[in-house]
Amino acid sequence: MEDPVYDNITKQVFDFLYGDPNGVLRRFRVHEHLGDDQLRAEIIDLVEDIKRQIPDGFSAPELQLLFPELSRALRRLHAAQYWPPAKTFIAATQEAVRRVNELRAKERVLRNEGKPKADELSILETKMMKRQPVPEPVLWGPQAAELMKRGRIDKAAFESYRKDAYEARVRQYGREQAEKWLSERETWHIKAAQS
Known part of the structure; x- marks a missing residue:
């Protein structure tokens, strides 16, 4: 049908x-x-x-x-x-x-x-569209899943933010710790997207 x-x-x-x-x-x-x-x-x-x-x-x-x-x-x-x-x-x-x-x-x-109280996701969308900083937890997990579901922020924007966060982790903690951190975030995001 x-x-x-x-x-x-x-x-x-x-x-x-x-x-x-x-x-x-x-x-x-x-x-x-x-x-x-x-x-x-x-x-x-x-x-x-x-x-x-x-x-x-x-x-x-x-x-x-x-x-x-x-x-x-x-x-x-x-x-x-x-x-x-x-x-x-x-x-x-x-x-x-x-x-x-x-x-x-x-x-x-x-x-x-x-x-x-303003709609938090709308504020985050506006910030991301203007390429302004957003809290790191917004990039993975429930908020990211909801933002992606709304379809207002494209995947490329998320990937750009995530890449910046990952590179900051590499500079601060080294590649091994950054990879572990990234793996945890990706797992968290997958679980959030499924719920």
């Missing part, structure tokens, strides 16, 4: 690209060497390329913010008259996802300003 959410996202991405009269691909010239079947296959591939960059936890309002951001990112990244290549769509989608995540994190922080 097909997932209706999956189908909805597929349709929205297709409409953004080509389905609507103002679809983004209609602004560009088609490569003349592509026949009808090749065009269809290229559009299907582009839909899948874009969908792979959209985090699983993206809500309908986030998708509504994503497409205008994606359109702006494409205009910045692609100056040619012909259809942008897949890597341009991928880079533009990644940029748009980051921008939407930043906007949503700011909205959450603003909503929480008047409250006595």
